[in-house]
Amino acid sequence: MPLHPEIAKVLASLPAPPPGPLDPVAMRAGEEAIVPPPEERLPLPSVEDVTAQTLVGDVTVRVYTPTDSTAYGVLVYFHGGAFFLGSLDTHDHVARSLAKETGLKVVSVDYRRAPEAAFPAGLDDCYGVVRWVAEHGQSLGWDGETLAIAGDSSGGTFAAAVAALAHDDGFDRITHQVLYYPSLDLDFDEDRYASLRENAIGHGLETAALKPFNAFYLESGADPADPRVSPIKRANLTGLPKALVVTGEFDPLRDEGELYAARLRDAGVDARVSRYAGAGHGFVQHFSWIPEYHHVFEETAAFLGRR
Template sequence: MRTAPSSSTSASWSPKPAARACTRPGMLVQRSSALTGSRYPGHLTHRQGRRYPARMPLDPAAAPIIELMEASFPRLPEAGEDAAALRARLEALPKVPITEEIAACEDRAIPGPTGDLPVRIYRPMTHPHDPLPGTVYFHGGGWVICGLDSHDGACRRLANAVNAVVVSVDYRLAPEHPYPAAVDDGYAALEWVTSHANELGIDPSRIAVAGDSAGGNIAAVVAQMARDRSGPSLAYQLLVYPVIDSTSTRNERPSRTENAEGYFLVLKQMEWYREMYVRDDTTGAEPYCSPHVAESLAGLPPACIVTAEMDLLRDEGEHYASVLEAAGVPVTMYRAPGMFHGFFNMHLVLDGAKDAQKVAFEAMRAGLETA
């Protein structure tokens, strides 16, 4: 991976040249020299003349987890409910115990576009005295639900695994705050982290964005906003089963048919989330809503994109990897065989999550160490 130019807290964007690809059929697509020769049970991204292996069945270890999740996790509002009531049902669920110890965790309120923006700052358990890389994290939840607490464990894990200061952003939620509120909050958070890098113990030349699902969408868009506005120079982006396509043709992708039912995130649910956030097809066609439609993707930071084979968002995430690569952006693409939407942070119970985290965190750590 190419070394990013050193920057100050006010440095403007500078494009990152593409790295050479190292690919094998049926293997991880990887661009990081630190991973050269590694073998994982994932699959290649879309490439001209290449195909994925035959579709695998759902991982047997995943079936009881999906059953438990579907029995306990609120999906769509029930009759007479609204999004706020859905959030209240989610909040009433038993809290997941903390299993990942970190050096420090602090809640703060930073300036946002319309007022205070809550964030949570995590410092890894083991870190040098020198400034660390930083990661601005955006939680999933369809732009409608979840927050700092729901993804607390994920951010703790990320901080330790990547050895970075992680700043989790409690962006405004739809439908009370539809597009572009979430991405505006996300960009404001990135600017704040960059301008306060010294205070946070962060190296401003090694800042990444990351997110899962709708948070992956926000991370991808914030990376484009930083480039377009000559803003903070990002070193990396980690997108975990991101929502990429909110255009009128989104449901023409095969994975949205193959995985429309039965794997936790169902199509009806995804459409409801989109309606809460996007509202109409004109908005959905904007690049800060559907990042793959941007006129150019050149100059974006190196990326790691993780998809799940049984996820209806699979194809759009892999398409984004392919168009980023075509634009000269170094990409690590990993499809988790037999896995489903939401699996990534279940490393304590799913080997598939452990494998995916190993790929993603090693790629991200290598990218931030060499930036």
């Protein structure tokens, strides 16, 4: 099918980006300016910001409690934004929907971003919070069973990398990984994946924008050849948590996500792909108000065994 008409309408209404190099401060301010006020957000019994004391320092997290209960499975969520954009607030609606649909307590991570923080600061924060959840589960009401991780775009990069770091450390508490249109190969050679050419222009994220948008992260010391940066380059995927990889039909990153899922399956990991027709990159963050794309939260719940 073609690009969803509602997405096409929104994209057609956007102004052309300003000329010159990307300005992280201005771009962040632009994102934050369109975040709805708290009273207009999906209500939940409790949403609170707390400090996770991790081995790499204090990390602010936002904890979403979906119901009044005494015990919960936990989902740790890493927002996207090309490693320099995104925040607890810009992705607050995603975390709220995840909590409501899955019934899990969601812990959203305010990790350090490039260019202010050099690699691997953000990744260390994400992994540190996952370990903090397991070590302080009683205070969160964790049931000791489900401990899932999820992320969109660059947050999906972090989720895949955290799963691998945990495995290598012998930390086996992560039960699921959910990767929404993840960026898994930061070598942006257009010949690497057909989708980089097929979906190069006209669908939101464009292939030519991948290098400049990720430059802040790569210039901070992130090497695309490092599996912590490009998880698809990890040689052995055996033993990683079961995975749901969500892709968009018109996303330049579509094929690397689907290849990663295939490699997981080849390594004996329960991994499934769900490709959303008519969708481009970022549809979970930007277009989950469209009913067929809001379904991604219900699908996530089913994958996590909560529906």
